[in-house]
Amino acid sequence: MKLAKARPYLMIAPAMAVIGVFSLYPVAYMLYLSFFKWNMMGPKIFIGLKNYGDMLSSTDFRQVLGNSLEYMLLSVVAAVSLSFLLALFLRKNTAVNRFLQASVFAPYVISFVSIAFIWSWFMDSDYGLLNYVLKLIGLPAVDWLNDPHVALKSLVIVSVWKGLGFDTLLFVSAFHTIPAYLYEAARLDKARPFAVFRKITLPMLSPTLFFIILTNIIASFKTFETISIMTQGGPLNSTDTLAYYIYQYGFKFFKIGYASAVGVALMLLVGIFTILYFLTLGRRVHYR
Secondary structure, eight states, rough: HHHHHHHHHHHHHHHHHHHHIIIHHHHHHHHHHHHOOOOOOOOOEEEEHHHHHHHHOOHHHHHHHHHHHHHHHHHHHHHHHHHHHHHHHOOSOOOHHHHHHHHHHGGGGOOHHHHHHHHHHHHHHTTTTHHHHHTTTTTOOOOOOTTTTHHHHHHHHHHHHHHHHHHHHHHHHHTTTTOOHHHHHHHHOOHHHHHHHIIIHHHHHHHHHHHHHHHHHHHHHHHHIIIIIIIITTTTTTTOHHHHHHIIIIIIIHHHHHHHHHHHHHHHHHHHHHHHHHHHHHHGGGOO
């Protein structure tokens, strides 16, 4: 009898051990390190909240935080809007659409490192493919990665291009789950297209839309590979985001305590956005 009661806990014990070792322990250790001054070679020196005070008073941190929020906003809006429009175009189950869906999805399975190198060539100011096309159609060249006003938007383009296929296929799958009789009833009632979209399509797509927005918000705060390869946070720190900022202070400057404090700030920021998102939009999700 006792073994039967303990069996469920024994079955989940391996998964809980993995979560504890690879998720909970690193978070707890990061929080612990944020109260110390440590360069990974000498002894840890307890300094209390000094790392947090330095972080909040740093103009670089405030700029990086602004870059991260701007990157998140631009990438989420662009990714959700473009994937939804593309799904509208590809939602019919035809041979051509299936081929196009596979083509759109292909970049998603390529590593971010490979994509970063490819787009670095595309966006080269002198020999890049994008500027070559712009010159062919009579438009001025753009300094994609070296202009502080353009560089962050260039990274957004790369990020959206990579994830567009995944989000599009999620929307396409969601379109296929909408019962056809709802649209037939709307046609019989002579409902206008916008009313059909607002009363039928959008509510039925809301669980997928909710998931896509949330995952894109979280992914935008974790962006690292494209920044590390394409811009290294420049020019003038215009593309330096929180994830790359943590890497710089942790593994270039060896200020582990300060990097841990920024990591705690990033964790709290993602948590706050997630909670606010659930509180504001979670009730609007229509569960079938």
